[in-house]
Amino acid sequence: MSRAQSGAHARSPQSDRFGDIKRHFGAAALLELAQAEGLHHRGSGRNRSECPGCRNGDVRGVSIGERDGCGVWKCQRDEQHRGTAIDFLALARSIDPVEAVGELERIAGIDSRVPHHPSPPPRKPVAPPAYPPAQEVAKLWSRCAPLGLEPEIAAAWAARGIDVGHAEDRSLARALPRGVEVPRWAFGAGERWSEGPYRLIVPLHDCNGRLASLHARAAVAPHGKPKGLSPLGCTIVGLVMADPLTRLMLAGEPCGDDEPSANVVRRCDLVITEGVPDFLTWATRFNERATGAPAILGMIAGSWTEAVAARVPKGTAVYLRQHADAAGAKYSARIVETLGDRCSVFVTEAGAGGAP
Ligand SMILES: [Zn+2]
Structure with a gap:
């Protein structure tokens, strides 16, 4: 034809x-x-x-x-x-x-040139949603640039009080250059992540500290659209944002000086934040060499699970920054429920907007 x-x-x-x-x-x-x-x-x-x-x-x-x-x-x-x-x-x-x-x-029945199936195609069995393929995640993360190379994105986040250079040094976030080729799951709000405003990319780690997925965030949410996008058709349950100390804690690996990361976290406390802005604010506020800086872990829309909770060392003081809304209260209750008998959990209010 x-x-x-x-x-x-x-x-x-x-x-x-x-x-x-x-x-x-x-x-x-x-x-x-x-x-x-x-x-x-x-x-x-x-x-x-x-x-x-x-x-x-x-x-x-x-x-x-x-x-x-x-x-x-x-x-x-x-x-x-x-x-x-x-x-x-x-x-x-x-x-x-x-x-x-x-x-x-x-x-x-709009396109007569598309061959019609005699009957609807069989429904795929409803499998629990998975994470995107690890290789595609790693490849997309490697295509992202240091924030400093995308001045527009860096400026927007600096204006929100994020230390952009620090975010870069600690691999907390990168920028997706416009027009970069992305996998099929990097799509949402009507366009590919590399085409729209969702070009701040944060890595999501599983309960063993492995890079398992990515989350794309707009500095300012476009009118009527979500603030951030997670991979299409994939789950983020069980995945969290993690600063370097938290990554070591999840992986069960020692710190640079061979001190077990669990001991450091117990000594320095753990801060749990919700959403990208609050996570980046906290994870960039301490100097790399600051002794006693707490471990910072960020969840997105209740991605917290028992498996993540199980990685928090017993006896840690956990400071939970709760959003002042119903969802925030629900997530806090869940965290207290999973940690309460092993850790002291202190709930503080982060404000409805996310960034303090
Ligand atoms: Zn839903």
């Missing part, structure tokens, strides 16, 4: 395809889609479905509405779970957005 051939239902250029499909799936069609994906919310009203990201039967699920003629949805539990029909299907099936558009065109 030649490229010149066109018809009423021929495929539009890539950019229009996204717009066409968003408009095709208004609120009603989006609800139908949720139903077809087995995510219909039985318990509640007509404008809800279960979240394709959480899939936990949470009573709140996602709310579905319409904006500018496009169906939109939003998870009540995780602010990153939101978007249009494209994001919904991409998350529900763990496919990338371009694939999702193709599938939605097929479902909507």
